[in-house]
Amino acid sequence: MISCSDDDVPEAENDEEIITDVSLIFSPQGGGAPLVFKAVDPDGAGVADLQVEGEIALAVNTTYDLFIELENSIDGEDISEEVKEEGDEHQLFFSFTNDLFVNPTGAGNIGTSSGSVNYSDQDENGLPIGLITTWRTEVVGQGNFRVLLKHQPDLKTSTSTSGIGSSDLDITWEIVIQ
Numbered sequence: 001m002i003s004c005s006d007d008d009v010p011e012a013e014n015d016e017e018i019i020t021d022v023s024l025i026f027s028p029q030g031g032g033a034p035l036v037f038k039a040v041d042p043d044g045a046g047v048a049d050l051q052v053e054g055e056i057a058l059a060v061n062t063t064y065d066l067f068i069e070l071e072n073s074i075d076g077e078d079i080s081e082e083v084k085e086e087g088d089e090h091q092l093f094f095s096f097t098n099d100l101f102v103n104p105t106g107a108g109n110i111g112t113s114s115g116s117v118n119y120s121d122q123d124e125n126g127l128p129i130g131l132i133t134t135w136r137t138e139v140v141g142q143g144n145f146r147v148l149l150k151h152q153p154d155l156k157t158s159t160s161t162s163g164i165g166s167s168d169l170d171i172t173w174e175i176v177i178q
Contacts, residue, residue, distance in 0.1 A: 017079050017168040020044050021071040026064040039171050044074040055174040056145055063136045087123030089153040092130025093162040097143020103136035110148055110162045137177045145175040
C-alpha cells in the first residue's frame with residue numbers, strides 16, 4: 001500500500017509572467033528611425049505597478065510596424081521570447097481612442113471595443129499573438145493606447161476575447177499623432 005502525505009504534493013506553478021520592462025518600438029515602414037516608448041517596474045513583483053515613461057508620439061500619414069519587447073530585468077528573462085514560444089497560450093489585445101488610426105479602424109479589440117488589430121505574428125495554430133502588429137496614422141489626434149497581454153492556457157481559440165484568461169500585462173499610454 002502506498003501512502004501520500006502533504007509533503008508529496010507538488011507546488012502549484014505560477015503561470016503569470018513577471019514583466020519589469022515594456023518597450024513599444026514603432027518602426028516606420030519605408031525607412032526612418034524607430035520610435036521607442038517604455039514602461040518600467042523597478043520592483044518587479046513588488047507593490048509598484050509598471051510606470052509609463054512619457055507619451056507615444058507618432059507622425060501623421062505614416063504606417064508603422066509595432067514590435068513589443070517584454071523583459072524581466074530582475075531575473076534576466078526575455079519574456080517576449082517566452083510569449084512567442086508559448087504563443088498558443090498568449091495573446092496581446094489593444095484598445096485606442098476611437099478612430100485614432102485609419103488602419104486598423106475603430107477602437108481596438110479589448111472588452112466591448114469595436115474594431116480590429118492588424119496582427120503580423122501567429123502561434124502554431126495560426127492564431128494571433130500580437131508581439132508584431134501594423135498601424136497606419138492619417139490625421140492629427142490624441143488619446144490613449146492600451147496594451148493587454150492575456151495568458152490563456154487551454155483557452156485560446158479563434159474566438160477568444162480579452163475577457164478570457166488571466167492578465168500578465170495591462171498598461172495604457174497617452175498617445176499623440178502630430
